[in-house]
Amino acid sequence: MGMSPVQSVSAAAEAPPAETFQPLIIALCCNWCSYAGADLAGVSRIQYPPSIRMVRVMCSGMVHPNLVIEALTKGADGVLICGCHPGDCHYQEGNLKAEKRAEAIRLMLSDFGIEEERFRLEWVSAAEGPRFAQVVRDFTEQVQKLGPNPYRTQ
Amino acid sequence: MAARLAEEWFAICGGCEVTILDIGEPLLDVLKQVEIVHMPVIMDHKLFGQTGENAEMEIPAADVGLISGGIRSEEHKKLALEMRKKCTILISLGSCACFGGIPALANQYSTQEMIEKVYRGSKSTESNGLPHEQIPELLDRVYAVHEVVPVDAYLPGCPTTPDMVANALVAILEGKPLPALSSKSVCDECPTKREKKAVGTLKRRYDSPDFKPGAPLSEMRCLMEQGILCLGPATRGGCGGDSVPRCIRAYMPCEGCFGPLSEKANPMVDMMGALSSIGLDPKQIPDRAATFNRFAGAGRLRPALRR
């Protein structure tokens, strides 16, 4: 495993018990706010769990439900979509679209036998580095409680 | 020499056979070049021999085989295997054969549950017990034909279209490759006006849309944007030939009869995305799985986990 010295030190410092389940979370972050927010968390050296794999998208409104369902039915333990706060969308209404779609996603998760709590939609602005880290910490903990994705163990 | 044609029907309504007749006058030309060797709907050719003398079901050898209907029983399964063995080219005729069709809605229940409901459970049924003599065993669910035997071509639609059947038969007679299915969606082929936003909320299923009679369809607002559930975004195009999709032509929403966009597509996910993307409330769809997989239940609908 190619861990940088900083990462390996912090991992050792937190020293999770060996059996703690490390979830794999796909985070889809919008280019204009949330990705910048995540970047800020990084440059500010705020610690958060190494559970997320981030994908930059131009807008939270371009994430169709099939992407989320596919990630979860193919074994991701959680999916997080982050967009600009309502009213701040670079494309005006993209995040409102994302909110409507989130409803559809939650309905379908039950159809697919996946816990609703494996999906989250959050607003993170470019200035909210600490908030981004907090969201990832909270969500990671929530998914940890659920355990591995049922589709992964099938 | 005339091409030999065999046709079998499994779990169906018979509408797809009527579609062959619907080819109309061009059918007369096709028939001159075709010899029908087996077709239960129009001819008395018995599977166990004319006097029932054979031990096994047999279908004569043919150049082209058409199968309509999904596979529901052991008998269907045996016949599908026999058709595959005897026919050089095997074609799935209609959405029942291609994706299970309407009968595959029963795949939401186990075979046992379904039998209970049909023969004993429903309020309108005076039960005389379950039929058991001389009938083939039911399978665990409805299968599309290609889930049981390899199929060379698909003619989807409920019913399929006379033009598609005619084109396929003519291509075979002329030794040309079978026409490919459309790679577009019904929406791609629909001329209505779209603004990517719904006006108002979802309407009842068969509420009339707003349109000016006689005006071109391009002046009508997209039915879904008018709040009328339309499966166009998640349905394979081609039903209208080179023209407007069949239902849209009649100011009716697409029901999804040409089946999903691809073998792997999940129409429910696609439709929930399409609905919510234009601002409609997906909670208002009462029976999501069945509504969006109405014609594609084989392999897509399964009994819900009952807790």
Ligand code: SF4
């Ligand atoms: S596809 Fe439709 S018309 Fe054809 S047999 Fe099935 S139910 Fe009947």
Ligand code: SF4
């Ligand atoms: S949703 Fe229906 S009416 Fe609207 S464009 Fe698609 S096929 Fe046409």
Ligand code: SF4
């Ligand atoms: S518009 Fe849809 S339901 Fe109507 S014929 Fe075409 S594919 Fe079938």
